[in-house]
Amino acid sequence: MSYAIQAENLTKRFGDFIAVNAITFDVKQGEIFGFLGANGAGKTTAIRMLIGLLSPTSGKAHVAGYDVFTQTENIKRSIGYMSQKFSLYEDLTVRENIRFYGGIYGLSDEHIKTKTDFLIRKLQLEDAADMMISSLPLGWKQKLSFSVAILHEPKIVFLDEPTGGVDPITRRQFWNLIYEAAADGVTIFVTTHYMDESEYCDRVSIMVDGRIEALDTPRGLKQTYAADSMNDVFVKLARPQKKEN
Amino acid sequence: MNAVTVNDLTKTYGKITAINRLNFTVNKGELFGFIGPDGAGKTTLFRILTTLLLPDGGSANVIGLDAVKDFKKLRPQIGYMPGRFSLYQDLTVQENLAFFATVFGTTIEENYDLIKDIYVQIEPFKNRRAGKLSGGMKQKLALSCALIHKPEILFLDEPTTGVDAVSRQEFWEMLKRLQAKDITIIVSTPYMDEASLCDRVALIQNGNILGIDTPENIVRDFDRPILAVKSSNMYGLLTSLKTFPNVHSVFPFGEFLHYTDRRGKFEPQEITHYLTQLGIQNIETAWTQPTIEDSFMALMEQHA
Incomplete structure (x- = not known):
């Protein structure tokens, strides 16, 4: 079994505050892994450590085979990242954005050309290829932004609330792209506030106050917590401990 | 009496029609939801109803007043919580609340009953700057500030966007308690599952209303x-x-x-x-x- 992520007692402190408290988990290559938690539970801090943007306080973690303490540059080259806030360059066209990111990831001109044609066809953006990103509907931007995040064929892609605010049909089209990428062997690490989407994941972890309180398949979690839906599981786990700070 | 009556309301930005001849009414005391994705026109509609934006066509009447002509009379009687956090980040929790009370010519004490349920949850942090609050606390403070002048009608633009499932549930419980105090509440959300918490909903997409009814009737159709x-x-x-x-x-x-x-x-x-x-x-x-x-x-x- 090869792992895309292995974390052991991974911890981040900010002064006295323990944002991420000794989390231990692994994600298999090709898995769709849902990383859930209430606002402020520590998800963002954990992700920032995993993608090499934040140095952990203690513990161990490997992402795509690289050490999060010492090999962050290798990690950045091996992963894709997309968030709702991170977006494409609004004043570049669809084609220019693909070319720009292709360049950043070090793809050859030839490769970028092939990729651009392929993506534009696949996302049915033929008529929009030379339009500014700012003039596109949100759903198109998000689908394009996912495709750009996996342009360099990373082993693992981190998606931070990728479907916020889009209509229900686009949201499902987006998940089609995720399934497709996973079927191609890309590991998907995704956060979402839509609990129905957590059902689309192979396994789900739920963070509460800096710790991973539960980790299992959606079916397993529903059995363990005697819940009808992932929403019930989430509410049962996150509500009693929930405190504002 | 209707709390809101809207006829053929239209707003365009250049070539883009943000809202397209909308017609609907909201009953007094109702908890009414606009359900739709980003770009549906929800924010444009809310800005017109709260007198912050002029429509290109049609009319909007809010609690008996015209949203264009009577804007000065209307403003003191409506509460508005915009989608983007818009309190003063470098004022404390208490300073923000006092500021909004003063602007509306009232005091925190005068209407404390109305916000008590919500405000007690953030009162332990009343000396913290608003910019340093967590998402859930910012939301509670924004709601307190929108209510401090005891408005007849409350507009909440996507109050639960980006908020986790537990906090969303708590927020809706707060809204139900406010509704019981005879405040008409108009709320927008991109989360379809929140429709069932409203008395009636309008489904909205690309500036058009796709349907208006009780949640039960919408699924029955x-x-x-x-x-x-x-x-x-x-x-x-x-x-x-x-x-x-x-x-x-x-x-x-x-x-x-x-x-x-x-x-x-x-x-x-x-x-x-x-x-x-x-x-x-x-x-x-x-x-x-x-x-x-x-x-x-x-x-x-x-x-x-």
Whole structure:
């Protein structure tokens, strides 16, 4: 079994505050892994450590085979990242954005050309290829932004609330792209506030106050917590401990 | 009496029609929801109703006052919580609340009863700057500030966007308690599952209202039987079901796919037989009731 992520007692402190408290988990290559938690539970801090943007306080973690303490540059080259806030360059066209990111990831001109044609066809953006990103509907931007995040064929892609605010049909089209990428062997690490989407994941972890309180398949979690839906599981786990700070 | 009456309300930005001849009414004391994705026109509509934006056509009457002509009389009587956090980040919790009370010519003490439930939860942090609050606390402070002048009607633009499932549930419980105090509440949300918490909802997409009714009636109008299908390989199931000759729609819904058929009624055995031939294993099927999301997607396709 090869792992895309292995974390052991991974911890981040900010002064006295323990944002991420000794989390231990692994994600298999090709898995769709849902990383859930209430606002402020520590998800963002954990992700920032995993993608090499934040140095952990203690513990161990490997992402795509690289050490999060010492090999962050290798990690950045091996992963894709997309968030709702991170977006494409609004004043570049669809084609220019693909070319720009292709360049950043070090793809050859030839490769970028092939990729651009392929993506534009696949996302049915033929008529929009030379339009500014700012003039596109949100759903198109998000689908394009996912495709750009996996342009360099990373082993693992981190998606931070990728479907916020889009209509229900686009949201499902987006998940089609995720399934497709996973079927191609890309590991998907995704956060979402839509609990129905957590059902689309192979396994789900739920963070509460800096710790991973539960980790299992959606079916397993529903059995363990005697819940009808992932929403019930989430509410049962996150509500009693929930405190504002 | 209607709390809001809107006739043929239209707003365009250059070539883009943000809202397109909207017509609806909201009853006094109602908890009314606008449900729709980003770009549907929700914020434009709210800005017009709160007198912050002028419409290009049509009219909007809010608590008996015209949203254009009577804006000065209207403003003191409405509460508005914009989608983007818009309190003063470098004032403390208490300073923000006192500021909004003063602007509306009142005091925190005068209307404390109305906000007490909400404000006590953030009162321990009253000396903290608003910019340093967590998301959930900012939301409670913003709601307190929108209520401090005891408005007759409250507009909440996407108060639960980006908020986790637990905090969302708590927020709706707060709204229900406010509604019991005779405040008309108009709320917008991109989360379809929140529709069931409203008395009535308007489904909105690309500036058009797709339907207005109680949540129960909206799903009742969905006329195709829905078969929930699952298997051990959901992606294979999804791609296979889409190739079934009589397919009308297939959409993932949590752990199931929702399948509807072009013919309307159909036998589940036909589906399982077809899927088995394609090598799909461990197929489970069950008839299921439509949700607001099923209805929304069906209406979207009708309007496309």
